Amino acid sequence: MGIKELVGKLNRRVMPQLEKGLKAIPPINRRIEAQYDEMMAGLDSSLKPYRGEFETYERLPVNGRSHQEILDEMATFKKLEQARWQDGFVSGAVYHGDNEHINFLNQVYTLHSQSNPLHADVWPSTSKFEAEIVSMTAHMLGAGQTRPGYAVDEEICGTMSSGGTESILLAMKTYRDWARDKKGIKNPEMLVPVTAHAAFDKAAQYFNIKMVRIPIDHNFRADWTAVRDLITPNTIVIVGSAPCYPHGVIDPIEEMSTLALKHGIGFHTDACLGGFVLPWAKKLGYAVPPFDFRLPGVTSMSADTHKYGYAAKGTSVVLYRGMELRRYQYFTVTDWPGGLYFSPSFAGSRPGALSAACWAAMVSLGEDGYLAATQKILETSAKIREGIASISGLRLLGHSLIVHAFTADEFDIYRVMDFMSKRHWGLNGLHKPSCVHFCVTYIHTQPGVAERFIEDLQEAVDYVKAHPDEAGELAPVYGLAATIPMRGVVSDILKRYIDKIYEV
Numbered sequence: 001m002g003i004k005e006l007v008g009k010l011n012r013r014v015m016p017q018l019e020k021g022l023k024a025i026p027p028i029n030r031r032i033e034a035q036y037d038e039m040m041a042g043l044d045s046s047l048k049p050y051r052g053e054f055e056t057y058e059r060l061p062v063n064g065r066s067h068q069e070i071l072d073e074m075a076t077f078k079k080l081e082q083a084r085w086q087d088g089f090v091s092g093a094v095y096h097g098d099n100e101h102i103n104f105l106n107q108v109y110t111l112h113s114q115s116n117p118l119h120a121d122v123w124p125s126t127s128k129f130e131a132e133i134v135s136m137t138a139h140m141l142g143a144g145q146t147r148p149g150y151a152v153d154e155e156i157c158g159t160m161s162s163g164g165t166e167s168i169l170l171a172m173k174t175y176r177d178w179a180r181d182k183k184g185i186k187n188p189e190m191l192v193p194v195t196a197h198a199a200f201d202k203a204a205q206y207f208n209i210k211m212v213r214i215p216i217d218h219n220f221r222a223d224w225t226a227v228r229d230l231i232t233p234n235t236i237v238i239v240g241s242a243p244c245y246p247h248g249v250i251d252p253i254e255e256m257s258t259l260a261l262k263h264g265i266g267f268h269t270d271a272c273l274g275g276f277v278l279p280w281a282k283k284l285g286y287a288v289p290p291f292d293f294r295l296p297g298v299t300s301m302s303a304d305t306h307k308y309g310y311a312a313k314g315t316s317v318v319l320y321r322g323m324e325l326r327r328y329q330y331f332t333v334t335d336w337p338g339g340l341y342f343s344p345s346f347a348g349s350r351p352g353a354l355s356a357a358c359w360a361a362m363v364s365l366g367e368d369g370y371l372a373a374t375q376k377i378l379e380t381s382a383k384i385r386e387g388i389a390s391i392s393g394l395r396l397l398g399h400s401l402i403v404h405a406f407t408a409d410e411f412d413i414y415r416v417m418d419f420m421s422k423r424h425w426g427l428n429g430l431h432k433p434s435c436v437h438f439c440v441t442y443i444h445t446q447p448g449v450a451e452r453f454i455e456d457l458q459e460a461v462d463y464v465k466a467h468p469d470e471a472g473e474l475a476p477v478y479g480l481a482a483t484i485p486m487r488g489v490v491s492d493i494l495k496r497y498i499d500k501i502y503e504v
Ligand SMILES: Cc1ncc(COP(=O)(O)O)c(C=O)c1O
Pocket: 163, 164, 165, 166, 197, 199, 241, 243, 244, 245, 270, 271, 272, 273, 304
């Protein structure tokens, strides 16, 4: 073991104790807190730009305001915020963005704004929408094609959820309960690539499942050859992404799910990002490796309707191979004085209007709509990728269709991100390794967006190369946050950031 590795290991073990010890000393704690306060005050202008500009409500207004006044104020907020994403400056975030499409979804939302799937008797239309959304998604992802003459218990089924995170949480809870019931596993473990979404960490924390990390190879894909040695009698599920958020690469789902099948373990494909792109990309002739239920080892999937499904934010689909597995997700209570109670997912009451709008998005687009949108996105994406590759000094990480992660070996990539922010571009800053990414969506297919992105990126690189001694604005913060061994401090800062969001 080298010195660097040793220090790294010591840091990981010693640092949390050291941090805790230091914070227990009152004068040191006071100084740390004062520094946090100072740091947070610096965020006021970006996080609370409306303070002093608009009325602030710490308490209910004594007299209610008029509808028109509120609508006018809402329109002002919309106008102030829309320009940034509407012109295609933001990575990911808005996946369709076309005005006609948005107005159509809003009309549907308005028609169903009072509906609640918890009361299926009052709003049976919502049940229809949800069942059909799940079925349409399942049939995009291999349902009916699992194997010739597939057994009834292999029917691909699922439920709706509020987003990718909830779909992932639901699936992990399902495996925990399934493994406890079927295998008597009391100390469950999940095998998850280091690049899988943070929602898997959330699941591990919430449901007390031990997180075991699968390393990645030089192509940023999960190293499936390491998986065999990580499987234990307590392993309940193996996870792969199609693709992963950071670098947009697709893990070797076939190899990993085959291992899972061999060991009688669940396998979850997280297709939150790719579920509504990869099926169409494949039909358009792009090289897409197998990733869905057509692989016999894949036992569950997450696919986000509110990303490339082009629905409004707040919907996703979680799918299972077989009804029996799905039932471990459900919640029922039979002795509550409030009556018999059941719900498929975490929430009780849910916004049926979002399901109505999601159904409307899918049915209005149809296969031809998704194919056309995907073709435009992939063409724009290829243009952007080629542009990044052509800029001397930048290096693309991994192979991806829609998310382009890149870094620089001779200068600070976060300074490039800083420069791009000044040009209004919202790149996502990543770390381990330090890099940034840009996720291409339908909104970037507007004429001129790809060209503007590449021109600004070239200028950003030229500027950073010509001014090697400048520190940049957020670049030092990103750099520090990526490398500082005191992860507790970083976590504290993030928690204070959330506090800040909830400051009036
Ligand atoms: C691969 C992947 N999985 C899960 C998620 C979580 O989705 P959500 O933000 O809808 O909870 C994301 C979000 O970007 C993602 O890219």
